[in-house]
Amino acid sequence: MLFHRGLSRISRNLRGSLNGTRRLLSIQEQNHQSLQSHHYHTPTGSTAKVMRSLAFSKGLPALHSSRYQIHDQSSSISEEELDPFSLVADELSFIANNLRAMVIAEVPKLASGAEYFFKMGVEGKRFRPTVLLLMSTALNLPIPKPPPSNDLGGTFTADLRSRQQRIAEITEMIHVASLLHDDVLDDADTRRGIGSLNFVMGNKLAVLAGDFLLSRACVALASLKNTEVVSLLAKVVEHLVTGETMQMSTTSDQSMEYYMQKTYYKTASLISNSCKAIAILAGQTADVAMLAFDYGKNLGLAFQLIDDVLDFTGTSASLGKGSLSDIRHGIVTAPILFAMEEFPQLRTVVDEGFDNPENVDIALEYLGKSRGIQRTRELAIKHADLAAAAIDSLPESDDGEVRLSRRALVDLTQRVITRTK
Amino acid sequence: MLFSRISRNLRGSFNSCRWFLSVGDQNHRFLFSHNVQSHTDSTQQVIRSLIFSKGFPALYSSRHQIHHQSSPIVEDEHDPFSLVADELSILGNKLREMVVAEVPKLASAAEYFFKMGVEGKRFRPTVLLLMSTALNLPIPKEPPPIELGGTMTTDLRSRQQRIAEITEMIHVASLLHDDVLDDADTRRGIGSLNFVMGNKLAVLAGDFLLSRACVALASLKNTEVVSLLAKVVEHLVTGETMQMTTTSDQRCSMEYYMEKTYYKTASLISNSCKALAILAGQTAEVAMLAFEYGKNLGLAFQLIDDVLDFTGTSASLGKGSLSDIRHGIVTAPILFAMEEFPQLRAIVEDGFENPENVDLALEYLGKSRGIQRTKELAMKHANLAAAAIDSLPESDDEEVRRSRKALIDLTHIVITRTK
Numbered sequence: 001m002l003f004h005r006g007l008s009r010i011s012r013n014l015r016g017s018l019n020g021t022r023r024l025l026s027i028q029e030q031n032h033q034s035l036q037s038h039h040y041h042t043p044t045g046s047t048a049k050v051m052r053s054l055a056f057s058k059g060l061p062a063l064h065s066s067r068y069q070i071h072d073q074s075s076s077i078s079e080e081e082l083d084p085f086s087l088v089a090d091e092l093s094f095i096a097n098n099l100r101a102m103v104i105a106e107v108p109k110l111a112s113g114a115e116y117f118f119k120m121g122v123e124g125k126r127f128r129p130t131v132l133l134l135m136s137t138a139l140n141l142p143i144p145k146p147p148p149s150n151d152l153g154g155t156f157t158a159d160l161r162s163r164q165q166r167i168a169e170i171t172e173m174i175h176v177a178s179l180l181h182d183d184v185l186d187d188a189d190t191r192r193g194i195g196s197l198n199f200v201m202g203n204k205l206a207v208l209a210g211d212f213l214l215s216r217a218c219v220a221l222a223s224l225k226n227t228e229v230v231s232l233l234a235k236v237v238e239h240l241v242t243g244e245t246m247q248m249s250t251t252s253d254q255s256m257e258y259y260m261q262k263t264y265y266k267t268a269s270l271i272s273n274s275c276k277a278i279a280i281l282a283g284q285t286a287d288v289a290m291l292a293f294d295y296g297k298n299l300g301l302a303f304q305l306i307d308d309v310l311d312f313t314g315t316s317a318s319l320g321k322g323s324l325s326d327i328r329h330g331i332v333t334a335p336i337l338f339a340m341e342e343f344p345q346l347r348t349v350v351d352e353g354f355d356n357p358e359n360v361d362i363a364l365e366y367l368g369k370s371r372g373i374q375r376t377r378e379l380a381i382k383h384a385d386l387a388a389a390a391i392d393s394l395p396e397s398d399d400g401e402v403r404l405s406r407r408a409l410v411d412l413t414q415r416v417i418t419r420t421k
Numbered sequence: 422m423l424f425s426r427i428s429r430n431l432r433g434s435f436n437s438c439r440w441f442l443s444v445g446d447q448n449h450r451f452l453f454s455h456n457v458q459s460h461t462d463s464t465q466q467v468i469r470s471l472i473f474s475k476g477f478p479a480l481y482s483s484r485h486q487i488h489h490q491s492s493p494i495v496e497d498e499h500d501p502f503s504l505v506a507d508e509l510s511i512l513g514n515k516l517r518e519m520v521v522a523e524v525p526k527l528a529s530a531a532e533y534f535f536k537m538g539v540e541g542k543r544f545r546p547t548v549l550l551l552m553s554t555a556l557n558l559p560i561p562k563e564p565p566p567i568e569l570g571g572t573m574t575t576d577l578r579s580r581q582q583r584i585a586e587i588t589e590m591i592h593v594a595s596l597l598h599d600d601v602l603d604d605a606d607t608r609r610g611i612g613s614l615n616f617v618m619g620n621k622l623a624v625l626a627g628d629f630l631l632s633r634a635c636v637a638l639a640s641l642k643n644t645e646v647v648s649l650l651a652k653v654v655e656h657l658v659t660g661e662t663m664q665m666t667t668t669s670d671q672r673c674s675m676e677y678y679m680e681k682t683y684y685k686t687a688s689l690i691s692n693s694c695k696a697l698a699i700l701a702g703q704t705a706e707v708a709m710l711a712f713e714y715g716k717n718l719g720l721a722f723q724l725i726d727d728v729l730d731f732t733g734t735s736a737s738l739g740k741g742s743l744s745d746i747r748h749g750i751v752t753a754p755i756l757f758a759m760e761e762f763p764q765l766r767a768i769v770e771d772g773f774e775n776p777e778n779v780d781l782a783l784e785y786l787g788k789s790r791g792i793q794r795t796k797e798l799a800m801k802h803a804n805l806a807a808a809a810i811d812s813l814p815e816s817d818d819e820e821v822r823r824s825r826k827a828l829i830d831l832t833h834i835v836i837t838r839t840k
Contacts, residue, residue: 181628184601186619204602207624208662211598214628215655218635222651227639230647234635241629245527248621 084408084415085126088133091165092126095133099169128175128271129168131299131412135275135292136164137405139282141395163224163281170233171274173217178240180210229277239269247331254350256337260301268300291390295409298387303416305380308333309373312364315420319368327363330354334379336363339372346370377417384413501827501834505550508582512546513537516586519633530618530626531633534593539609545592545690546585548718548831552694552711553581554824556701558814580641580700587650588693590634595657597627602661646696653692660684664750669770675756679720687719710809714828717806722835724799727752728792731783734839738787746782749773753798755782758791796836803832 085092185203214237221230243265251258275296279289312335314322326333330353340346346366349359367373388410397403502509516535522528534540599605600613601620607613615623631654638647663671663681671677694715698708731754733741745752751769759765765785768778786792807829816822 178628181621181624184621184624186621203620204665207598207601207620208658208665210624210628211658212662214631215651215658218631218651218654219648221635222644222648225644227642227644227647231636231639234632234639237628237632237635241625241632242522242524242527245522245524245622245625249524249526 082404082408082411084134084412085130087405087408088130091133092129095129095165095168096126098165099172128171128274131271131296131409132164132168132171132274132278134405134408134412135278135295136161136282137401138391138394138409139279139284139288139292140399140402141282141284141288141397160282164278166220166224167229167233167274167277167281170217170220171270173213173220174233174237174240175270177210177213177217178237178244180206180213182244224281226281228280232273232277232280236270236273239265243267243269252351254332254337254340254347256334256341259332259334259337263301263304264297267304268297271300272296288394291393295387295390298383298390299413299416302380302383302387302413305334305376305383306417306419308335309376309380310420312367312373319364319373324360324364327354327360328357334376335367335372337372338375339363339367339370342370342372381417384417387413501551501831502547504823504827505547508550509543509546512550512582512585512589513540513543515582516540516589519586519637520590520630522629526618526622527626527629530614530622531629533614533617533626534596534609535589539611540589541609543589545588545693548690548715548828549581549585549588549693549697551824551827551831552697552714553578553701554820555810555813555828556698556703556707556711557818557821558701558703558707558816577701581697583637583641584646584693584696584700587634587637588689590630590637591650591654591657592689594627594630594634595661597623597630599661602665641700643700645699649692649696649699653689656684656688660686660688672751673756673759673766673769675753675760678751678753678756682720682723683716686723687716690719691715707813710812713809714806717802717809718832718835721799721802721806721832724753724795724802725836725838727754728795728799729838729840731786731792738783738792743779743783746773746779753795754786754791756791757794758782758786758789761789761791800836803836806832 184206217233221233224230243262246258246262246265272293273296276289276293279292284292308326310322311324311326311333312319312322327336332350336346336350340350343366346363349362349366352359354360354363391406391409391413394406397406513535517532520531520535522531596608597614600608601615601623604615605613606616613623614626618626634650638650641647660681660683663677663684667677691712692715695708695712698711703711727745729741730743730745730752731738731741746755749772755765755769759769762785765782768781768785771778773779773782810825810828813825816825
């Protein structure tokens with residue numbers, strides 16, 4: 001069927017998530033997300049396209065649940081009973097259902113297309129919504145009414161909670177829309193590929209489905225009746241587009257600063273601004289809103305930096321075992337940028353580009369000699385610590401739920417660093 | 422060969438440019454646009470000064486029509502466009518500022534259709550600025566003149582201008598995406614953005630414009646207005662989706678067609694008119710009248726557009742560009758003809774890739790009352806639009822009355838234009 005074939009190209013990104021889903025089902029009731037996604041521009045010689053459990057190389061990655069990690073690592077991050085994901089599992093499936101309902105369009109074909117993405121892509125990777133829901137609870141500071149529990153009782157607080165859940169939904173819609181649009185191919189690409197109508201159709205569906213999600217996000221945003229939040233999340237869309245364009249443009253500015261700016265736009269802005277939106281909806285002060293923002297921002301940056309490292313090291317600590325997907329696509333990430341500071345000769349190689357696999361090997365050599373990997377990790381840890389510090393700076397709370405959520409958020413900052421996938 | 426395809430659209434605009442230069446100093450906009458998908462045999466590609474088959478069409482200025490037609494539509498001093506010419510050029514500058522992006526590549530893409538000379542006819546902003554004045558009903562302060570004096574009323578006026586800016590940004594964003602979806606080569610007489618800079622950048626630029634529009638919307642701090650225009654964004658997508666994914670039953674349904682036309686064409690202008698009324702603190706009734714004007718004007722326009730695609734500048738059939746039918750887009754005249762000649766339906770379902778089917782359809786169309794009925798329907802909507810203006814609360818203010826007359830004039834221009 002045309003639709004299905006067209007989707008096979010779109011699902012390129014989601015192929016990995018299918019694997020993730022299978023794994024998901026086999027590890028029972030946890031909110032276990034091991035997500036694989038690839039963001040390829042033009043698939044050239046795709047022999048070594050190893051799916052890595054990256055997760056949003058453009059967004060936030062999925063994390064393994066605590067139980068999984070405890071089996072795989074000796075360093076226990078937290079007590080066993082604190083699984084950040086299971087804290088919000090029920091709410092997450094509530095949100096997923098809402099999202100599906102929201103996505104039902106007047107034109108069924110598109111709805112099934114958009115839903116497809118939510119089923120396969122987003123459902124497995126509920127990292128952002130997890131952070132946002134935890135943040136919602138974490139920001140439940142004393143107000144005239146008692147703080148809400150995780151169930152959806154009450155009226156006023158349920159109202160606030162639903163609104164915060166709506167932020168989580170909107171965030172996911174924006175995220176998926178941007179993935180779809182980032183994958184739009186130019187004519188050269190469509191022709192080079194299969195060149196069939198389905199391929200082109202898939203391209204158009206991607207545009208339309210992305211538009212559909214963005215428009216739904218707009219409507220959902222409007223329904224919150226808070227123009228500050230509208231502005232915040234509109235800015236996020238601008239950032240995503242800007243970040244992607246920065247990545248698309250070959251630039252001679254191969255500086256760490258440019259790279260971090262791009263990373264903020266592409267990865268951290270969404271989560272930082274939605275955290276801030278959560279705070280604003282909760283009527284929190286500007287200081288608290290800024291702390292929420294800082295948490296999201298630093299968590300996002302830390303994540304991406306470790307992501308960069310893992311692309312080189314993979315599950316082992318040693319170099320070259322990772323999928324090397326970034327470098328093969330000519331995407332120069334933090335480890336290489338740091339290495340370039342130590343070895344200016346590497347710059348020539350980088351400028352030449354990585355179509356020639358020999359250049360990849362040379363770059364790896366320099367990288368190995370340099371402190372690139374270590375410095376990237378250090379920077380990631382610095383950001384993770386900043387994120388944790390932001391949580392610690394929140395106004396004190398005696399509430400059990402609030403404290404638990406905050407601990408979970410701090411846990412996440414450590415998981416982001418110590419994950420090996 | 423590729424070039425001849427591209428120049429297809431430009432041929433006409435060159436002619437129009439010459440025309441333009443010879444007709445003096447008006448805010449005369451002569452726009453061509455084609456949304457051509459991959460083309461089969463293009464023997465009769467007559468350029469018509471259509472304009473956004475998906476959006477708003479360009480209108481001739483009054484002076485031009487006086488030269489070319491015996492029936493004068495409006496006197497010169499009531500040229501709707503010249504009433505707001507100054508404000509429009511300020512608007513143009515503002516828009517250019519508002520779409521500046523950080524990354525150079527994105528910046529050139531975003532500003533592509535806001536540059537001088539390719540802003541299009543700016544029909545929507547014209548309607549909105551006229552409507553803003555038309556809705557200037559007595560309030561504690563004096564109604565403002567069109568220049569930007571005053572304080573509170575300026576504030577209202579700037580907010581209403583902002584609606585016009587937002588509307589243009591949303592409109593251009595949708596054009597950018599539509600051109601990607603249609604594989605269009607040209608737009609507004611120049612290469613389409615996707616053609617010039619690639620599909621992906623065009624899509625990203627559209628998203629960028631949308632995000633800027635949303636930020637501007639939020640800055641109005643009016644949640645009702647935000648909801649209205651968010652709904653429009655949704656409608657635009659729905660309309661485009663309806664066009665791309667019709668079943669054969671839907672393609673043959675007048676009701677479906679009108680719904681799609683509302684979503685793709687009329688919703689933007691109707692809801693922005695309504696937003697103006699809301700910003701002006703008008704009653705729900707007045708807001709609804711503004712809405713009705715926009716909606717009916719938009720529908721009337723699209724229907725005449727459909728007719729012109731068949732008739733072109735002549736009153737007879739087959740002289741138009743036939744662009745819709747060649748792209749398999751079934752419009753009102755054919756739908757009406759199908760009601761009289763059920764056999765036509767089989768041809769429609771067969772599709773129009775085969776040029777013989779086009780000829781057959783034209784034959785049926787000629788025998789039917791399809792063209793006439795479409796014109797009648799357009800007139801009905803144009804009259805409804807005019808009636809909405811007439812129903813507005815009385816005003817003694819000169820500016821208000823002039824703007825209202827201009828709005829009514831537009832409803833006539835929409836119908837009587839021959840391009």
